[in-house]
Amino acid sequence: MKKTLSFLIIAALILCTMIPVAAAEETVEGVVKDFSGNSITIAADGKILTYSIDSNTKILLNGMPSILSNAAYKGVKVQFKASGQKAAELNFSEIGDQHQGYMTMAVIYPREMITDTNTDLYYSPAISTASKTETGVEDESIYTVRDSKTIDLGSIDLVKDSLKVVLNGKELKVIYDEAVQFDKSADNDEVKISYDTESENELLLNFEKEISEKTEDIEKILKINYKKKMYKISVKELYNFILDENVHVELNGVETSVPKAMNRSTYAYYILNPEGRIIYINSFYQDLECVIDSINGNKISISVNISDRAPFKDTVELSPSVSINGGALSVNDLKVKDAIKLTIDPYDAYRVTSIVK
Structure with a gap:
């Protein structure tokens, strides 16, 4: 016991x-x-x-x-x-940078912007390509007051003879040649153009005399109008990333394989770990060119035949707020055999948010 x-x-x-x-x-x-x-x-x-x-x-x-x-x-x-x-x-603890681009063995990150800048493009040719094309001209009246005798129009390409400067209701003579001196006999009726090469080649307007004793009053008495050249800048940056062995891949919000995501998607978001390996790929249809095979309620079956990829079929679901031609059309305007471009919300599995017919 x-x-x-x-x-x-x-x-x-x-x-x-x-x-x-x-x-x-x-x-x-x-x-x-x-x-x-x-x-x-x-x-x-x-x-x-x-x-x-x-x-x-x-x-x-x-x-x-x-x-x-x-x-x-x-x-x-x-x-x-x-x-x-x-x-x-x-x-x-292993979340690194985030990127986006087309689905391929490397990440191609495209960017396009419309700008008025006249500065050179600074991109490494080893990892990117860039182009700058003139798209036209635009009217403008924006300026920045540097001091009581200097106005900054920014880093622009001015269309010659388009500048009009009005001070206290009087139009001033514009001197385009920086070497030309002010006419001392004139009563503050001239303004000269120069470029500030130390500040990204910004265009300056220099007045012979003070515009106003108080810089805060200048915008009340000074009106400037001009035309500036506009440019389109297109850049494609190439990043050679390595897939992590445990990479998680989704296509339109549904888990899938790397080959399927690569062959079908037209765009993707990427998450990297601190070592630069891709650990998450969220690929989806963005402006996917396809043909409607059938329509059943809010679901449509599509065929995709891209020259450099194997053709495939898929079925997608229309979001209740889907925009068709920017809202000009409704779902009833979609017909079998229509050629369309569709975009899917990658965070709302297979829901089509936009269609262009």
Whole structure:
């Protein structure tokens, strides 16, 4: 009887010692499978685990406090602590830069902008191509007051003889040759053009005398109109990124393979880890040229035949707020065999947001 009692006491002591260890939250590493505003699903230790998330859950992105929508991506690693069915801490420590571009073995990031700048393009030819073409002219009246005798029109290409300067209701004579001197006998009726080469070649208007003693009053008495040349700048930057072996790939919001995403998508968003490896690809249809095969309610079947890709078929769903030709057409205007361009919201699986017919 004494032996039995001693055994029970020892067992009880051991159990008491073990309880705090079992209850303590330990850090585990896993891979994000899915998440929403109030839950996250993680693959860890060969299991699929789902935990709830609330305002007390500590969320870190590269060591800094964050929110789930900014830190979590499917397929990325996460170090987490859980208490029962609740996530106590989520630490996303391998999120690096974010990029976008066409789907290929390298990321091509295209940019296009309309500008009035007359400065040269500064891009490395080793990683990018850039072009600058003149698109026309534009009327303008914007200027910046540098001081009581100097006006800055910015880094523009001025259309010659288009500048009109009116001070206190009087039109001033414009001197286009910087070497020409002011006419001392004139009563403040001249303004001279020069370029500030130390400040991105900005176009300056220099007045012989002070425009006004108070610079804040200048805009009330000075009116300037001119024409400037406009340019279109197109840039394509090439980034050779390496796919991480655990990269998570989606096509129109649905998990897919790398080849399918590459062959079908026309655009994609990329997430990199700090080592420069792609860990998340969100590819989707952007201005995808296709032909309508059939229409069934808010679902349409399409055929895509691009010369440098294998042809494929797909079925997409129209968003309730889909825009067709900018809102000029409705769903009823879509017909079988119509050639269209469609764009899908990559964050709302297979929902078409825009169609151009």
